[in-house]
Amino acid sequence: MKTINAQLINYYSTAIKVFFIACAALVATNTYADEASDIHQLQTRWAEVKYATPEAEQEKAFAALVTQAEKISAQYQSAPSLIWEGIVRSTYAGAKGGLGALDQVKQAKKLFERAISLQPDALQGSAYTSLGSLYYQVPGWPVGFGDDKKAKEMLLKGLSYNPDGIDANYFYGDYLLEQKQYAQAIAAFETALKAPARPGRESADAGRKGEIEVALNKAKQHL
Template sequence: MTKFSLALLLATFALVAPARAGSVEDELVQLQRDWEVVRYQTPAAGRARRFELLAERARQLAEAHPGRAELLSWEGRVVSSWADAQGGLRALLLVRRAKALYEDALRLDARGVDGAAYDGLGALYYRTLPWPLGFADRERARELLEKALALDPAGLEPNYFYGEFLLDSGRAAQAVDYLERAMAAAPRHGHYVADIGRREEARTLLEKARAAR
């Protein structure tokens, strides 16, 4: 076995093996860090399979600790990312699964896990296909994204998602403002990899918005 093959095997095992020690908070932090690595540092060709393994870990963690909104919200994020990487008909089923997870999280926590569930669910509503294949609803997306912004008006994620939504809705001039706020957002503790990746995405969208306004 080559060193590369061994490294890949160990990385895959780390994604699928549930944590056996530490608090639920420690396990969630590790899940978040692994999501960041898959989302922003893993080649696209291998991303769907690794998200699938990570989604199983997220499911096990949520089932082991029922009633925890943050666990359901993060399972929703992992499943939604898996859908993006997967594509095709299977992605339609995964998107519906992610939607149900976010909705369950919101039923448990009216603040939407400090806006994260509102962001995630709102993004699904404007990114998915229209009925009958999907459930696209731009008005519902706007409502959810604005709730996330109200909870964290200077945050990277809510400004990024609202900016993306505005740009996708043909409102480039307004999108510029929110994407600039996303770029200026303070770093999030413990999310170094995700912050770098999200800012790069915001930078790309900001360039498109400025060119289109």
């Protein structure tokens, strides 16, 4: 009898453990699905504001998007959500302009650095690419933290994770263009134009390709 009771106890104990493991897995799966959906909505709205909203209306639209991005990153505290809050903030800074934008890019910098500390390869190294873009676009000391050497380091790191990516190659090309390395910039832009399409991000791809074409023509004019 004792042996039977012990077997029953072990059976039910194992069954309970399996049940809770299954529940935990289900919750994790649902959370991941919710996060992916929320980030996709953020990406879609970002592309709408950046590429399909009149320039005069972009600052206000990006300000609202910052609030949405903050909520998402606060909820999930994951590298992808932090990266996208950083992207939204840095793009908002570009629309805002002037010294008032510095606070946004400083916050974006911290978000990208935190994302790297959590998951360096998140979104194919997008935190490195985004951080690199800040380093070459933001003024240097004493106004900001701009640093061309760090920019190159971060951009190359981003490319190491996503060598064929449209954004990784575009921003590296844009950096090279600013450095007056025109032939190398052209090569990077041409690689960016050949990048694989990103499912669900058709508007962003189309908008980015428009920017690449402009930059590519600018680089070619200098040769």
